Amino acid sequence: MDSLKQIIRDIPDFPKKGIVFKDITTLLSDAKSFNRMVDLLAHRYIGEKIDQIVGIEARGFILGAALAYKLGTGITLVRKPGKLPYDTCSIDYELEYGTDTLEIHEDAFKKGDRILIADDLLATGGTMAAVVDLVDKFEVDLHECVFMAELDFLKGRDKLPPGKVFSLLNF
Helix, strand or coil: CHHHHHHCEEEECCCCCCCEEEECHHHHCCHHHHHHHHHHHHHHHCCCCCCEEEEECCHHHHHHHHHHHHHCCEEEEEECCCCCCCCEEEEEEEECCEEEEEEEECCCCCCCCEEEEEEEEECCCHHHHHHHHHHCCCCCEEEEEEEEEECHHHCHHHHCCCCCEEEEEEC
């Protein structure tokens, strides 16, 4: 895992002073590393009978689509308001400075679907917690929330269901 971690670039003072941003684009653009990362994550779920991957806008789409392909499932998108063309369910959630909203198609799942929610990075956990609450409106089985990387010191997993979080890389 260290070889994958080393490819992720640190950007100091982005998006604001004092923050060290983990730039995953360097891993995504390296074919060998990207393939290895997807294979390692997909291997965890082989045989788990996952019905749908939920990808969170926007980098969760990348991870979610790759996992859906590897696992032979579909992908459902969670997007910002006004981006989905059909009737939606939405959730408002708190940010550091204000609120935001996420939406999903109201017919995204079949009753009993076993789902994974995928995103690139677990930081404070606010967005993923909102998505968990959003999919809880459906009668589905949340198998796990899966991340390429996690910033452990921010304790985002504390906002998520116990035992339902997996991160490939930890910082």
